[in-house]
Amino acid sequence: MKSLIKRNFLFLACMALAFTACKKTDSIDNLDNALLENGAVAIAATESVIGNFNPPKDSLYAIGACQRDHKRVMILAADLRPNITAYLNANYAGYTFIKAFSTAIKGSTTIDGYVVGFIFNGKPVALRFTAEGVFVKVLELREGSDLRKNRDHHDGGCFDNRDGKQRDSLAIANLSASIKSYMTTNYPKDTLKGAWLNKDLSIVLVSKNVTFFANIFKVDGTFIVRNAIPSHGGQDKEIQQSALPANTLSYLNTTYPNYVFKKAFSASERGVIKGYLVIIDANLTKYAILFDSSGVFVSAKSVR
Numbered sequence: 001m002k003s004l005i006k007r008n009f010l011f012l013a014c015m016a017l018a019f020t021a022c023k024k025t026d027s028i029d030n031l032d033n034a035l036l037e038n039g040a041v042a043i044a045a046t047e048s049v050i051g052n053f054n055p056p057k058d059s060l061y062a063i064g065a066c067q068r069d070h071k072r073v074m075i076l077a078a079d080l081r082p083n084i085t086a087y088l089n090a091n092y093a094g095y096t097f098i099k100a101f102s103t104a105i106k107g108s109t110t111i112d113g114y115v116v117g118f119i120f121n122g123k124p125v126a127l128r129f130t131a132e133g134v135f136v137k138v139l140e141l142r143e144g145s146d147l148r149k150n151r152d153h154h155d156g157g158c159f160d161n162r163d164g165k166q167r168d169s170l171a172i173a174n175l176s177a178s179i180k181s182y183m184t185t186n187y188p189k190d191t192l193k194g195a196w197l198n199k200d201l202s203i204v205l206v207s208k209n210v211t212f213f214a215n216i217f218k219v220d221g222t223f224i225v226r227n228a229i230p231s232h233g234g235q236d237k238e239i240q241q242s243a244l245p246a247n248t249l250s251y252l253n254t255t256y257p258n259y260v261f262k263k264a265f266s267a268s269e270r271g272v273i274k275g276y277l278v279i280i281d282a283n284l285t286k287y288a289i290l291f292d293s294s295g296v297f298v299s300a301k302s303v304r
Contacts, residue, residue: 030148031144031147031148034147034148034150035061035147036068038061038063038064038142038147039063039064039065039066039067039068040061040062040063040064040065040066040142040147041061041062041065041066041072041115041126042059042060042061042062042144043059043060043061043062043065043098043117043124043126043141044059044060044098044117044119044124045057045058045059045060046058046059046060046143046158048060048119048122048123048124049122049123049124049158049199049284050122050123050199050200051122051198051199051200051201052199052201053156053199055143055156055157055158056145058143058144058145059143059144060124060141060142060143060144060158061141061142061143061144061147062115062117062126062139062140062141063139063140063141063142063257064128064137064139064140064257065115065126065128065139066103066115067103069105069106070103070104070105070106070112071103071104071105071106072101072102072103072104072115073101073102073104074099074100074101075100075101075102075114076100077097077100080100080114080116080133081114081129081132081133082133083132083133083134084114084116084129084133087129087133087135088116088118088127091300091301091302092118092120092125092302094120094121095118095119095120095125096118096119096120097116097118098117098118098119098124099117100114100115100116100117101114101115102114103115110131111131112130112131113128113129113130113131113136114128114129114130114131114133115127115128115129115139116129120285120302121200121202121285121304122200123199123200123283123284123285124141124283125138125283125285126138126139126141127139136255137254137255137256137257138255138256138257138282138283138285138287139257140152140257140258140282140283141158141159141283142159143157143158143159145157146159152258158199158284159283159284161260161281161284162258162260164260164261166262168196168197168198168281169194169195169196169262170195170196170197170203171195172192172194172195175192175195175203175205176220176221177221178220178221178222179203179205179217179221182217182221182223183205183207183215187207187209187213187215187226189209190207190208190209190213191207191208191209192205192206192207193206193207193208193212193238193263193265194206194262194263194279196262196281196286197219198284198286198304199284201218201219202216202217202218202219202224202304203216203217203218203219204216204286204303204304205217206229206263206279206288208231208236210233211228211229211231211233212228212229212230212231212236212265212277212288213226213227213228213229214226214227214229214286214288214303214304216304227301227303229277229288229301229303230277230288230290230298230299230300230301231267231277231290232267232274232275232277232290233267233274234267234268234269234274235267235268235269236265236266236267236277237265237266237268238263238264238265239264239265239266239276240264241261241264243264243266244264244276244278244291244295245276245291245294245295246295247294247295247296248276248278248291248295248297251291251295251297252278252280252289255297256280256282256287257282258282259280259281259282260280260281260282261278261280262279262280262281262286263278263279264276264277264278264279265277272293273293274292274293275290275291275292275293275298276290276291276295277289277290277291278291279303285302285303285304286302286303286304287300287301287302287303288300288301288303289301
């Protein structure tokens with residue numbers, strides 16, 4: 001037990017050290033330029049991604065975290081604005097804080113934003129907030145080797161699902177008998193809508209009974225948790241990404257850079273669209289995002 005505690009302490013300490021300055025020096029050619037061009041800040045190590053794969057040891061960088069003409073000041077979790085802490089607790093329950101910093105134009109003492117890095121369900125996440133503590137976006141993460149080579153992912157890497165091949169998708173028919181049995185026994189009125197296998201070998205199964213739910217299982221079929229997903233109710237219809245309103249797509253691209261589309265549903269009553277539910281993957285964390293009938297953002301929930 002003592003060795004496990006020591007190992008976890010060292011792991012978090014390494015991640016904290018990896019949360020480096022905006023103007024980082026590195027012996028590897030072109031990394032400095034890549035950091036400056038992308039406003040990238042190291043947030044964690046590839047080892048922080050818990051799963052059944054062994055990516056080469058590398059740093060994970062948050063893109064757009066620190067602009068070229070900005071400075072940053074490290075802050076403690078206790079010093080975060082209360083609304084930032086409230087947002088993290090509401091949207092990433094059980095997260096493990098790594099580090100955070102405020103940003104300001106060099107030569108100025110006026111804070112213009114905050115960046116917070118943390119671990120959520122065995123995956124690193126970096127968020128940007130305004131100076132007032134209002135959520136802005138989920139920052140895209142890249143491995144250092146990809147950053148140097150000006151690419152967003154590579155085969156076998158942490159974010160290889162960005163190629164759009166949906167290798168993590170599971171056909172409902174191919175779910176294990178134990179998962180199907182659990183759902184039939186406990187939620188017989190649910191309709192199963194989609195399923196995905198995460199790198200940590202947990203399974204996200206989305207179902208609907210009046211509202212949508214995210215049902216989380218271990219790969220062996222052991223039930224973990226069931227959470228309601230924001231939805232409009234009414235009659236749902238699965239739609240393609242291209243069928244979403246233009247402003248919905250714009251919001252997703254801006255708020256979840258380089259996200260991977262999973263599924264989308266329209267909700268209607270008597271033939272009139274009430275809104276849309278979109279499920280995406282951003283840096284290995286899945287989100288369910290609700291929009292109104294005009295495609296305007298309503299709410300979001302981190303699923304797993």
